[in-house]
Amino acid sequence: MKKNVFVDPAVALRYLFAGRAEITVTSNRTGSSYQWRIVIPSKYWNDPVPQCFFIWSGDIYLGVIAGGRFFPKKTSQETKAFSWVLTSLLNGRMAGYTLRHSGNCGRCGYPLIALESHYTGLGADCNNKMRG
Numbered sequence: 001m002k003k004n005v006f007v008d009p010a011v012a013l014r015y016l017f018a019g020r021a022e023i024t025v026t027s028n029r030t031g032s033s034y035q036w037r038i039v040i041p042s043k044y045w046n047d048p049v050p051q052c053f054f055i056w057s058g059d060i061y062l063g064v065i066a067g068g069r070f071f072p073k074k075t076s077q078e079t080k081a082f083s084w085v086l087t088s089l090l091n092g093r094m095a096g097y098t099l100r101h102s103g104n105c106g107r108c109g110y111p112l113i114a115l116e117s118h119y120t121g122l123g124a125d126c127n128n129k130m131r132g
């Protein structure tokens, strides 16, 4: 198992929607990569099942996920790539790219230590607090 690399689309999606996700997606074909942050806006942070997520690339705002759909601020190569990756994960597929998390918990941001946490991208406490 490679460190911080997701192998299960469902596990990756759980991390993606944890609130403070930081992912790196690398194309297996071209080797090019993107880094994205998927965050729950603070006003929705305490929702039992948050439905709204902002997508950032560095300081650049890419768009919002609402109701499971991605709405890009404007169409670009990068928002197309994000949309493609999200759709593939929602369809239970992870082919053609490698998806890594940052090594910090996707919910609280603390550095991950346990081996199981490197698989999920979530610390044990945060993993238990999350529904589903």
Ligand SMILES: [Zn+2]
Binding pocket: 105, 106, 107, 108, 109, 110, 122, 123, 125, 126, 127
């Ligand atoms: Zn945590």
